[in-house]
Amino acid sequence: MESARSLYKNDIDFAALALQSPDFTKHLNKNGQLDFTDPAAVRQLTTTLLQQDFHLKVEIPEDRLCPPVPNRLNYILWLQDLLDSTAGGLHEGYDRDRDVFGLDIGTGCIGIYPLLGCATRPRWNFVATDIDSNNIRTSQHNVALNNLESRIQVVHSDPTGPLFPLDKLGCQTLDFTMCNPPFYTSSAELKQSAEQKEREPFSACTGAEMEMVTSGGEVAFVKQMIDESLQMRDRIQWYTSMLGKLSSINVLIEALIKHGVTNFAVTEFEQGSKTKRWAVAWSWGDRRPAMHIARGIPGCPKSLLPFPTDYTFTMPPGTSIDATTATINAELSSLPWFWAWDQTCSSGTGFAAENVWSRFARRKMKLAGEEDAARLKVIPAQVALGVRLQIRLVRGQKPDEEEVRVLVRWAQGTDTVLFESFCGMVKRKLESK
Helix, strand or coil, rough: CCCHHHHHCCCCCCCHHHHCCCCHHHHHHCCCCECCCHHHHHHHHHHHHHHHHCCCCCCCCCCCCCCCCCHHHHHHHHHHHHHHCCCCCCCCCCCCCEEEEEEEEEECCCCCHHHHHHHHHHCCEEEEECCCHHHHHHHHHHHHHCCCCCCEEEEEECCCCCCCHHHHHHCCCCEEEEEEECCCCCCHHHHHHHCCCCCCCCCCCCHHHHHHHHHHHHHHHHHHHHHHHHHHHCCCCCCCCECCHHHHHHCCCCCCCCCCCCCEEEEEECCCCCCCEEEECCCCCCCCHHHHHHCCCCCCCCCHHHCCEEEEEEEECCCCCCHHHHHHHHHHHHHCCCEEECCCCCCEEEEEEECCCCCHHHHHHHCCCCCCCCCCCCCCCCCEEEEEEEEEEEEECCCCCCCEEEEEEEECCCCCCHHHHHHHHHHHHHHHH
């Protein structure tokens, strides 16, 4: 359901929504707007959006947190991008045949993340946990309303137990975990935050205290996730969490770096001018997400961002794209590594078990009589560097001018120096022609 990406780019048209839903119409003011301070109106908005845009039926209890659909969808879409760009192999992007299994920690009263994930991706499956018996009951009810019991398992979790109980759940591995932990460290902080607001809250909050307060707040909660990931390692490809405070990003990235995590991603979710949330993800694997996915917080200090995975340069004016593609394909085809070139897209994918392009590597191969070694037929079992290279023709600075642009994307590996070495070699080879 790729159309979901454009659903909430603009503000929700309440008048149009009212034409589709008589139940929603009842909550509109005379001026055609919704009273967001009315809990019943907020619940109806969520119910109507899920029904109209995703064909999901839900019943939302009055005494639990009502999740806003656009914000929750943003998290799901980012997860999709994160997984699509780190699937590995020759092609990146949405693989319609890939079965995906995720864990939603603290699924809430309706299980909105699993419901949205399953509605937008037909091969996604979830285990959803919660410590609240009422949330378990109502989430299971909503899963059943949508006939998704075969794809969503809702499980009561032990508040003193691990956040990633894979063995108890019968899961050997997972593709991702997701979480939206409570923001506040105590009920006193929650009360103080409400009292300090200069005006009435934009939207009614019906959340129970246990949904909004946890000892140490969201930082402590995600730090526990980090600590548990030290044991789980690559049994889970991506560990992720949404955050309610931008300041939490700094603390958590520093914690990840301290533990030796170099493969991580951060992003910002913005819905109109009223709501901002952030998210962090980390992986013990070596598949690198695309840079726009991993470095998605504008203005974030570079020290808190992952190493850039894109290297782009522009060829001199007048350079032929055909000559450029021929040169680079011939050069990379001559190396003893796995290289696949797609002529129609002017793009290629390469995987190497070691540095095979440096002068030292070439001399070593020559001495061993392997200078004419054939390319590998399969991707090596141990990949030191994986790259995706694309050559594009783009509009230049002048109206009638076109430029040849080369993009090298770091797709797999842990050695930044190796990636930089490869990029330098590509640039030298092309500019010397």
